[in-house]
Amino acid sequence: MDRFVSFAKQFSINETDKLVIERAKLILLDSITAMALGNKYEKIIKLTKSIDNENAGQVPLVGTNKLIEKRDAAFINGIAMVSNELDEGNPKAKGHPAAHFLPALLSLSMTEGISGAKLLKAFIVNYEISARLGETLQLDDEIHPHGNWGVFGNGFGVGTLLDWIEDEHYIQAAMLSSSFSFPTLWKSVLEGHEVRNVIIGLNNYNTMLLPHLINARYTASISTGKGIYGGILARQVTDYSFDFEEEFYLLHTYFKFYPYCRFCHAPIDATLELIKNICFEDIKSIHIDTYSLAAKLNSQEVANSFAGMFSIPYALAQELYKFYEAKLDVSVDKEQIISELMKKIIVTENEQYTKNLLKGRITAVKIELSDGTFKEKIVDRAKGDADEAGLYDKVLTKNQEMLNRIFGETKAEKLIENLLHLDELENVSQLSALLVASK
Numbered sequence: 401m402d403r404f405v406s407f408a409k410q411f412s413i414n415e416t417d418k419l420v421i422e423r424a425k426l427i428l429l430d431s432i433t434a435m436a437l438g439n440k441y442e443k444i445i446k447l448t449k450s451i452d453n454e455n456a457g458q459v460p461l462v463g464t465n466k467l468i469e470k471r472d473a474a475f476i477n478g479i480a481m482v483s484n485e486l487d488e489g490n491p492k493a494k495g496h497p498a499a500h501f502l503p504a505l506l507s508l509s510m511t512e513g514i515s516g517a518k519l520l521k522a523f524i525v526n527y528e529i530s531a532r533l534g535e536t537l538q539l540d541d542e543i544h545p546h547g548n549w550g551v552f553g554n555g556f557g558v559g560t561l562l563d564w565i566e567d568e569h570y571i572q573a574a575m576l577s578s579s580f581s582f583p584t585l586w587k588s589v590l591e592g593h594e595v596r597n598v599i600i601g602l603n604n605y606n607t608m609l610l611p612h613l614i615n616a617r618y619t620a621s622i623s624t625g626k627g628i629y630g631g632i633l634a635r636q637v638t639d640y641s642f643d644f645e646e647e648f649y650l651l652h653t654y655f656k657f658y659p660y661c662r663f664c665h666a667p668i669d670a671t672l673e674l675i676k677n678i679c680f681e682d683i684k685s686i687h688i689d690t691y692s693l694a695a696k697l698n699s700q701e702v703a704n705s706f707a708g709m710f711s712i713p714y715a716l717a718q719e720l721y722k723f724y725e726a727k728l729d730v731s732v733d734k735e736q737i738i739s740e741l742m743k744k745i746i747v748t749e750n751e752q753y754t755k756n757l758l759k760g761r762i763t764a765v766k767i768e769l770s771d772g773t774f775k776e777k778i779v780d781r782a783k784g785d786a787d788e789a790g791l792y793d794k795v796l797t798k799n800q801e802m803l804n805r806i807f808g809e810t811k812a813e814k815l816i817e818n819l820l821h822l823d824e825l826e827n828v829s830q831l832s833a834l835l836v837a838s839k
Contacts, residue, residue: 405571425819435503460835473507513827516821575624584599661709666779675723685746687766695747697747721738
C-alpha cells in the first residue's frame with residue numbers, strides 16, 4: 401500500500417514519456433465518445449427521466465442537453481460508457497479499467513475546480529494501479545470482469561485528484577472502494593441482462609462518495625483486497641507488478657471499432673477479409689476455432705441485442721449483413737437473415753489456442769462454400785490493438801465521425817481539440833459546454 405501511495409503522490413505527467421500522455425488523452429476521448437453514444441440509449445433516457453426531475457446540476461450528461469447532480473452524472477455516464485460495448489479494454493488487465501472510475505473523476509473534476517493536468521494525472525494513476533491488479537487475477541469462470549478488480553485503484557485516483565496529504569486516506573479509500581466490488585456474473589451477460597452496465601454506474605457513484613466517507617472516518621480492513629479479490633472472486637492470483645513508470649499498462653489499451661465484446665472482433669476481421677470476392681449465397685457455413693474465453697460466446701440464438709454483443713455468431717452475422725446489405729433481397733426480413741446466418745456460424749474451442757493465450761489470442765476462421773471449397777485465415781490480433789500501425793489517426797477518425805453525429809462538426813472538433821490538450825485546461829469545468837448537445 402505504501403508503494404501505491406508513493407506512486408500516486410510522486411507521479412508527474414511533466415516527467416512522463418509523451419507517448420503515455422498522448423495515449424491517456426486518446427483513451428479519455430474514446431471513453432467520452434462512448435458515454436455520448438450510450439446516453440442516447442432508450443433505457444438510459446428513461447432512467448435519467450426517473451432520476452433527474454430538476455435538471456439543476458453542474459455536470460453534463462455527456463451528449464445530451466442535461467446538466468445533473470454530480471453523483472447521478474457519474475452513475476448515468478458510467479452506465480452509458482459501457483452500454484454500446486465501445487469502451488476501451490486492456491488485454492494485460494483482462495478487462496476494462498477506465499469505465500470503473502473515469503465518469504466519477506470527470507464529475508469530481510468539474511465540481512471541485514480541478515485542472516486538466518490534475519485530471520490527467522489522476523486518470524493515469526488510477527488506471528495503472530487497477531490494471532495491474534486485473535493482470536494478477538484469474539477470476540472464477542462465472543465472474544465477469546466488470547465491477548470488481550477495476551475499482552481497486554479508485555482511492556488512489558481520487559486522492560491524487562484532490563491532493564490528499566495523509567497516506568492513510570489513500571489506503572482506506574482503496575479498501576473502502578474494494579469493499580464495494582461486485583461479483584458480476586457472466587450468466588446474466590450471456591442471457592442478455594444489463595445489470596452489468598448498472599454495476600459500472602454504481603462503481604462510479606460509490607467512488608464519488610469516497611471523499612465524504614474518508615472525511616467522516618469510515619474504514620475497512622487492510623486485508624479487504626486480499627480477501628475479496630484473492631479469496632472470493634479469483635481462482636488464481638499471481639504476483640503484482642510494481643514496475644510503475646518503467647512500463648505503462650495503458651499503452652496496451654485496445655480501441656473498439658465494432659460494438660461487441662472484444663472476443664468477437666478477431667473473427668469479424670478475418671471473415672470480412674475472406675469474403676471480399678465471395679457471393680452471399682455461396683456461404684454454406686463458417687467455422688471458428690478460438691481460445692476458451694472467446695469460445696464460450698458461441699450462442700446461435702440470443703434473447704436480445706445486448707446478449708448478441710456477447711455472441712460471435714450474432715456479431716459476425718450482423719457485420720456480414722452490413723457487408724452484403726446492398727445486394728440482399730429486400731423482401732426478406734433482416735432479423736430472419738441474421739437468424740439464418742447465425743445457424744451457419746459454429747464456434748469451438750481449440751485447446752492449443754487456449755494454452756497459448758498468454759502469447760497471443762489466436763482465432764482461425766474457415767468458410768465453407770457451396771461448391772465444397774474452403775477459404776481460411778488465422779489471426780492473432782484484432783483491429784484496434786495497441787500496436788496497430790496508424791492507430792492514433794484511426795481512433796481519432798472514428799471518434800470524429802461519431803461525435804459529429806451528436807454535436808455537429810464544429811462543436812465536435814472543438815471538444816476533441818480540448819481533450820487532446822487537456823493538460824492545458826485551467827479548469828475541467830471549461831469542458832462542460834462542449835459536452836452538452838443541443839436538443
